[in-house]
Amino acid sequence: MSVSSTNDNQVPGGIYLCQANKKISCGACCGLYNVADPSYESMMGILTWRTDTFSHINRDMDTILAFKEEVEDREPQERPFPEFHHCPYIGLVGKELSRVGCLLHPLLDENKSIDFRGLSFYGGMACRVYFCPTYHHLxxxxxxxxxxxxxxxxxxxxxxxxxxxxxxxxxxxxxxxxxxxxxxxxxxxxxxxxxxxxxxxxxxxxxxxxxxxxxxxxxxxxxxxxxxxxxxxxxxxxxxxxxxxxxxxxxxxxxxxxxxxxxxxxxxxxxxxxxxxxxxxxxxx
Ligand code: SF4
Known part of the structure; x- marks a missing residue:
């Protein structure tokens, strides 16, 4: 998922798709929907808990990694596509928490401009440079x-x-x-x-x-x-x-x-x- 400070002329195909506006964003390449129950209600429950819990934890490596363990303990780990990584750091972002996004992103208020995405499975670089096939083929x-x-x-x-x-x-x-x-x-x-x-x-x-x-x-x-x-x-x-x-x-x-x-x-x-x-x-x- 690419960064939210990006705009249309910085992406392949000229239309930015990842964080489109206040309510519209995507986390599909982070495995957002690769969960046991991909219904809206169930996913909102998961994302709300993560967002709330993450907003209260210390920003240090051990605590952030412990958060991941906690997420994985409390959420079912059976997945429709077992080899497609699901990122435990996807949560709700924006002033009204009205869209999905990365809880490790430097633009999240609590992160105080520090980029913690290096602690995720694919690392910060993958988040910055990956663009899904839609960017190229639609x-x-x-x-x-x-x-x-x-x-x-x-x-x-x-x-x-x-x-x-x-x-x-x-x-x-x-x-x-x-x-x-x-x-x-x-x-x-x-x-x-x-x-x-x-x-x-x-x-x-x-x-x-x-x-x-x-x-x-x-x-x-x-x-x-x-x-x-x-x-x-x-x-x-x-x-x-x-x-x-x-x-x-x-x-x-x-x-x-x-x-x-x-x-x-x-x-x-x-x-x-x-x-x-x-x-x-x-x-x-
Ligand atoms: S790269 Fe594609 S799949 Fe990934 S967040 Fe952006 S629009 Fe969604």
């Missing part, structure tokens, strides 16, 4: 749309690393418009923003996620240690869906052709709502 307009539509850090961090899913969704919207989607199509109107938000929230609410899935957590590193299996269409006697990339990225499983059609209709319906809003905005001038 067009700037799509990045801005995601950054502006996400309702909170939880929804944002789950979707922003889904490069393939996002590219496919936004390209489909562009195909329906017969031109590439632009940020102005979406960001100028609250109804359009809301329609996109609902479309992207499929990632959290997807009703056809296969039972053996690791849940909404995404392993997005380029070593592809945990890749997503293709959807099995043979068992339901259907050809590959027109939405095959979206369905695979959402880790879908279908017990019947009826379920597949329901999934396709759900995606089409949400895309059409975005198109309707964009067309309405255009016709209103």
């Amino acid at each position: 067009p700037a307009a799509f990045k801005e749309i995601v950054r502006e539509t996400a309702s909170n850090w939880y929804a944002y961090g789950l979707i922003i690393t889904e490069t393939k899913l996002l590219n496919t969704i936004f390209e489909k919207v562009g195909n329906c418009l017969n031109r590439p989607l632009t940020k102005n199509d979406i960001l100028k109107n609250k109804n359009t923003l809301e329609a996109v938000r609902k479309l992207l929230d499929l990632k959290i609410n997807w009703p056809f996620r296969r039972r053996s899935s690791s849940g909404p957590t995404n392993y997005f590193f380029e070593d592809r240690l945990y890749s997503r299996p293709p959807v099995n269409y043979e068992t339901i006697g259907k050809p590959v869906s027109r939405h095959y990339t979206i369905l695979q990225e959402l880790e879908s499983h279908f017990n019947s052709a009826k379920e597949l059609h329901a999934a396709e209709d759900l995606i089409d319906g949400l895309i059409n709502k975005v198109i309707t809003q964009v067309d309405r905005l255009k016709s209103e001038g």
Whole structure:
């Protein structure tokens, strides 16, 4: 996770994604979502405890390392992706503790400008120089749309690393418009923003996620240690869906052709709502 004093022109791709604004930030590459229970409620419980406890401890090496031991003792250590490190120093940051961030960061008030990130598993340098595949593979307009539509850090961090899913969704919207989607199509109107938000929230609410899935957590590193299996269409006697990339990225499983059609209709319906809003905005001038 890169530093919060960074801005757009200092990062690959020209749009800063890690600490986007007061409420929107991501900690996915620190393994934020690689927890036994990745629900919002459970994660808020964990992060609130860490943040509160960490705010009261001494800033010395032994105490900071003892904090890590305590976190690991009290939180379940079973993980969807066992080889993906989960950093115990992720907490809530900002004046209102309204987004996720690094408790070891020098900009945290209690750290008094001292950078303690060297005590983390990957060390401070990795935090400063790592940029996830989204920085390199998602067009700037799509990045801005995601950054502006996400309702909170939880929804944002789950979707922003889904490069393939996002590219496919936004390209489909562009195909329906017969031109590439632009940020102005979406960001100028609250109804359009809301329609996109609902479309992207499929990632959290997807009703056809296969039972053996690791849940909404995404392993997005380029070593592809945990890749997503293709959807099995043979068992339901259907050809590959027109939405095959979206369905695979959402880790879908279908017990019947009826379920597949329901999934396709759900995606089409949400895309059409975005198109309707964009067309309405255009016709209103
Ligand atoms: S996963 Fe990407 S956007 Fe999220 S904190 Fe890491 S580098 Fe930033």
